[in-house]
Amino acid sequence: MPLRxxxxxxxxxxxxxxxxxxxxxxKRYDVVIIGGGGHGLACAYYLAKTHGITDVAVLEQGYIxxxxxxxxxxxxxxxxxxxxxxxxYDQSVRLFQDLSDDFDLNIFYxxxxxxxxxxxxxxxRTMRWRAEVNKHYGVDSEVVGREDIAAACPELDLDCGGxxxxxxxxxxxxxxxxxxxxxAWGYGRGADRRGVEIHQKTRVTGIRVDGxxxxxxxxxxxxxxxGAVVSMVAGSTPxxxxxxxxxxxxxxxxLQACVTEPLKPWLDTIIVSASLHVYVSQSSRGExxxxxSLDPAELHxxxxxxxxxxxxxxxxxxxxxxxxxxxxxxxxGGMADMTPDFAPIMGTTPVAGFYLDSGWGTWGFKATPVSxxxxxxxxxxxxxxxxxxxxxxxxxxxxxLVGERxxxxxxx
Amino acid sequence: MKLIDCPxxxxxxxxxxxxxxxxxxxxxxxxxxxxxxAHYVFHRDGAPGVRRELWYHGPSGxxxxxxxxxxxxxxxxxxxxxxxxxxxxxYA
Numbered sequence: 001m002p003l004r005x006x007x008x009x010x011x012x013x014x015x016x017x018x019x020x021x022x023x024x025x026x027k028r029y030d031v032v033i034i035g036g037g038g039h040g041l042a043c044a045y046y047l048a049k050t051h052g053i054t055d056v057a058v059l060e061q062g063y064i065x066x067x068x069x070x071x072x073x074x075x076x077x078x079x080x081x082x083x084x085x086x087x088x089y090d091q092s093v094r095l096f097q098d099l100s101d102d103f104d105l106n107i108f109y110x111x112x113x114x115x116x117x118x119x120x121x122x123x124x125r126t127m128r129w130r131a132e133v134n135k136h137y138g139v140d141s142e143v144v145g146r147e148d149i150a151a152a153c154p155e156l157d158l159d160c161g162g163x164x165x166x167x168x169x170x171x172x173x174x175x176x177x178x179x180x181x182x183x184a185w186g187y188g189r190g191a192d193r194r195g196v197e198i199h200q201k202t203r204v205t206g207i208r209v210d211g212x213x214x215x216x217x218x219x220x221x222x223x224x225x226x227g228a229v230v231s232m233v234a235g236s237t238p239x240x241x242x243x244x245x246x247x248x249x250x251x252x253x254x255l256q257a258c259v260t261e262p263l264k265p266w267l268d269t270i271i272v273s274a275s276l277h278v279y280v281s282q283s284s285r286g287e288x289x290x291x292x293s294l295d296p297a298e299l300h301x302x303x304x305x306x307x308x309x310x311x312x313x314x315x316x317x318x319x320x321x322x323x324x325x326x327x328x329x330x331x332x333g334g335m336a337d338m339t340p341d342f343a344p345i346m347g348t349t350p351v352a353g354f355y356l357d358s359g360w361g362t363w364g365f366k367a368t369p370v371s372x373x374x375x376x377x378x379x380x381x382x383x384x385x386x387x388x389x390x391x392x393x394x395x396x397x398x399x400x401l402v403g404e405r406x407x408x409x410x411x412x
Numbered sequence: 413m414k415l416i417d418c419p420x421x422x423x424x425x426x427x428x429x430x431x432x433x434x435x436x437x438x439x440x441x442x443x444x445x446x447x448x449x450a451h452y453v454f455h456r457d458g459a460p461g462v463r464r465e466l467w468y469h470g471p472s473g474x475x476x477x478x479x480x481x482x483x484x485x486x487x488x489x490x491x492x493x494x495x496x497x498x499x500x501x502x503y504a
Contacts (some may be wrong), residue, residue: 238458249454250481297431300460300483303474307427395446396454 002104018189019064022197028225029057029197031379032217034204034240035233036060037069038180038365039357041187041198042372043230043379050195050373051380055373056196057226058188059219061203061236062220065184068234071302071334072365073257073291074180075270077114079141079172081130081407084390085343086137088370091387093174095369103186107178108284112270113151114175119164119275126406127170134172144171152269160318164275175270177281177289183368207243207354212351214244228379230355232371235300235335238357244351248358249396250337254295255362256308258331260323262286276315287329290316294336294362294408304332336361342409343402346375346391347384355379356393413486416467419492420474432465432466435477435496462488 008015031047033040036058047053060066072154076096078089095255100107110305118124127143134141144166146158152171161252170242188198199221206218207229231240237250263286273277277293292312309331316323338361339345345359357375384392390402414426439452457463460483467490475493478493480486495501 224475242459247455248458249450249456251456251458252460297465297480298458298463298482299485301485303485337458397450399450 002106004104005106008136016040018185019192019198019301020037021197024150024217025057025199025202025221025224026197028216030055030227031230031268032224032226032228033058033065033230033232034217035231035236036064036188036198036200037067037232037234038065038177038184038187038368039234039360039371039375040230040232041184041191042082042368043232043357044191044198045187045194046373046376047379048191051376053380054195054287056191057194057224058191058198059202059204060198060200061216063200064188064198066180066366068334068336068360069180069184071257071332072180073279073281073289074177074365075114075175075279076178076366077172077175077270078084078139078366079114079116079130079134079170079175079407080404081133081236082125082402083133083137084342084402084406085407086133086139088387089366090139091373092370094174095373096178099183099186099369103190105182105186105189107182107186109176109178110284111174112174112268112281113152114172114270115144115152115272116170116172117149117273118167118169119160120385121275122195123275124167127168130407131172134190137301139172139173141170141172144169153267153271155266155322156271156319157321160276161321164318177270177283180365187368187372204240204243207240207353209244212352214351226353228353228355230357230375230379232280232357234337234358234360234364237337237356239279241356244349244354246350248345248393248395249340250345250359251298251317252300252335253297253338254299254303254333255291255299255336256295256304256331256333257289257291258312259283259287259289259329261329263288263326271319272285272316273319276318278312278315278319280316280319287328287332288323294338295333304331304333315317340396341401341403344371344391345393346371346388347378347393348382349393359391361408416469416478416487417490418469418472418474419476419490419495420469420472424469426473428469428471430468430470432468432475435466435503466493485492
């Protein structure tokens with residue numbers, strides 16, 4: 001338990017503010033991180049804490065955690081399909097489990113168990129495949145039958161009204177939900193205390209490259225020199241890579257989510273159905289947090305649509321018919337930076353000193369700690385950390401993709 | 413309701429259309445280098461702006477090329493695929 005909780009029980013004075021607000025940008029930083037979401041702040045945190053690099057500026061065009069960090073559905077899991085993915089996300093789950101103590105801040109890490117439902121024989125085959133890869137790398141996953149699903153979630157209609165009966169599921173006991181804002185704040189405060197400058201409302205408008213090496217960035221508050229520049233901007237990645245003249249396979253699609261009005265607690269697991277393209281968990285406030293597949297066409301926007309809620313609620317009622325009278329309360333969207341193989345694009349690039357942490361599509365929040373850790377190590381050494389070597393941008397030229405589509409998303 | 417102008421039968425609800433990805437020239441696979449081919453297969457111009465895209469109108473079975481702004485989601489112009497190919501050649 002974070003000690004701060006005890007202190008607050010005894011001492012009535014409010015906590016100090018989380019972040020100092022540096023007045024002006026310095027002329028030069030060793031490292032400039034573009035993007036003050038979970039990934040950017042985690043990278044700053046590990047640069048300062050693990051590598052002793054504190055001359056770091058995090059530049060955020062809006063406010064901390066206001067992008068995809070605050071728009072995801074907060075699920076953390078490591079039951080991926082490829083060895084590269086399983087090892088990477090397993091490290092992330094382990095880091096998440098220690099974060100509350102690390103930060104001395106309650107991130108509301110809540111282990112729920114995670115069911116990925118299989119409605120067809122072919123889906124069940126993929127679940128067996130995932131379970132075997134997971135077990136091989138020490139990740140707790142197993143295929144379970146209908147009776148196990150019914151015992152864990154008696155409210156579920158296992159026959160889905162008759163048209164897509166559930167055959168079984170991949171059960172992943174470590175699956176958890178986390179308060180996503182607290183993750184960004186915890187990393188931000190930890191970085192701030194170690195000397196990192198966090199500049200909000202500071203938009204990068206250009207990146208200076210000289211002789212194939214990055215030398216600094218231009219912002220709407222003036223130019224700064226930089227020894228290294230790290231792009232950790234999710235849905236804005238194509239704009240940033242355009243500034244250094246490199247292309248990537250990334251295209252942007254909106255990903256939407258929504259919550260219901262608060263209900264009494266009844267759902268203590270996370271339920272995912274790829275065939276029905278929905279996933280759901282119940283938050284500690286009682287709201288059902290629900291997501292579905294990507295919007296079908298490329299778009300740089302966080303707008304919401306009625307098409308999305310119509311399709312999602314239709315499928316939710318297949319799983320949970322008793323929710324027919326429940327009302328939706330909020331709906332929102334984020335910009336997902338999608339890659340062809342549903343794996344991220346991370347590490348070194350053809351431009352010396354320019355690093356990418358991108359291609360986080362619909363799977364980025366759960367990777368926040370491990371992305372920060374591995375990107376910090378990559379920036380500190382100038383070489384890709386071994387966990388992210390398979391995710392380098394150059395994999396596409398080598399036709400060495402990391403096919404993660406069967407496990408990273410419900411949109412297939 | 414969002415409408416898209418189908419070249420065959422006029423404005424129709426967007427829900428009747430299927431997105432088919434960017435419409436762009438394909439290099440000759442026999443003549444280009446492996447790197448150029450990989451670039452064509454995987455890389456995209458992902459920045460916001462006006463793009464030419466393939467769309468399919470299901471009810472009338474029409475393939476079309478749309479000029480669309482990927483920042484505002486506005487359709488600026490639609491042409492049947494046959495007309496677009498007649499104008500510019502076949503992108504395969």
